[in-house]
Amino acid sequence: MVAFEEGIEWSDFTGNVPSLDERIWARSDQAPVAGEERIIQVSHPFHLAIGETFWTLFMPARSSLNGWDSYPSEIDRSAFVQFSMEQVIDLNEEKAWVKINIHHAVYLKDISSILPVRDGSGALNFFHLFDPPNVSTYGDWILLDANAQSNLGVWALIHKTAERSHLAAYGEWGSHSYLVYGGNLIIPEKELAAFLNT
Structure with a gap:
C-alpha cells in the first residue's frame, strides 16, 4: 500500500x-x-x-x-x-x-497477520544516512524516527510478534512529499538490533 x-x-x-x-x-x-x-x-x-x-x-x-x-x-x-x-x-x-x-x-495491528510476508532485508538501510534515529518501544511496537535538520526524514513502525519483527509502515517526508508505505516485511533481527543497541 x-x-x-x-x-x-x-x-x-x-x-x-x-x-x-x-x-x-x-x-x-x-x-x-x-x-x-x-x-x-x-x-x-x-x-x-x-x-x-x-x-x-x-x-x-x-x-x-x-x-x-x-x-x-x-x-x-x-x-x-x-x-x-x-x-x-x-x-x-x-x-x-x-x-x-x-x-x-x-x-x-492486523498487518502482520493478514498481508503476505515478504523479505525486508535492507529495508531500514536509509536510516543509516542520518544520525542515530530516535527509538521508542510501546508494548509490541518499535518506532524509529530520523531526520536531517527537519528538512527530510524517515520513520518506521515495526510490530514484534513471538517469532519475528514485521515492518508494518514506513514513511518518508520532505518539503513537498509525505508518503507512507504499508506492508508485511520481515526485518532480520541482526539489522533491527543495530538500531536497538545504539
Missing part, C-alpha cells in the same frame, strides 16, 4: 460542517469502517477528482496532531484507509470539506 500522510483531517460531522476559516474543531477518534461515508477536511497537497480512489493513513485525533510517540496507545486504532471522493461540500483556495466512501481499512 502506498498512502499519503498529509493533507487530510478526519471529522465526525454528518451534516453541517464548520467554516473553512475555523481552525478549532474536534478531530475524529472514530476509526474508519469499510462501507461507511465520512466527511474529511483536505488541504494541499491533496488533489483528487470525484470518484477517484486514494489511500491515506488514519490516526486518531491525539496522535494525528502530536504523533504516536506522544500517544502510543493509538497505534492499534490507526489504519491504512482506501476511499473514493464522493462530493465536495465546501472549498476555498486552500482547503475543502469533502464526503468520502470508505472501501478498505487495514489496521496496523
Whole structure:
C-alpha cells in the first residue's frame, strides 16, 4: 500500500460542517469502517477528482496532531484507509470539506497477520544516512524516527510478534512529499538490533 500522510483531517460531522476559516474543531477518534461515508477536511497537497480512489493513513485525533510517540496507545486504532471522493461540500483556495466512501481499512495491528510476508532485508538501510534515529518501544511496537535538520526524514513502525519483527509502515517526508508505505516485511533481527543497541 502506498498512502499519503498529509493533507487530510478526519471529522465526525454528518451534516453541517464548520467554516473553512475555523481552525478549532474536534478531530475524529472514530476509526474508519469499510462501507461507511465520512466527511474529511483536505488541504494541499491533496488533489483528487470525484470518484477517484486514494489511500491515506488514519490516526486518531491525539496522535494525528502530536504523533504516536506522544500517544502510543493509538497505534492499534490507526489504519491504512482506501476511499473514493464522493462530493465536495465546501472549498476555498486552500482547503475543502469533502464526503468520502470508505472501501478498505487495514489496521496496523492486523498487518502482520493478514498481508503476505515478504523479505525486508535492507529495508531500514536509509536510516543509516542520518544520525542515530530516535527509538521508542510501546508494548509490541518499535518506532524509529530520523531526520536531517527537519528538512527530510524517515520513520518506521515495526510490530514484534513471538517469532519475528514485521515492518508494518514506513514513511518518508520532505518539503513537498509525505508518503507512507504499508506492508508485511520481515526485518532480520541482526539489522533491527543495530538500531536497538545504539
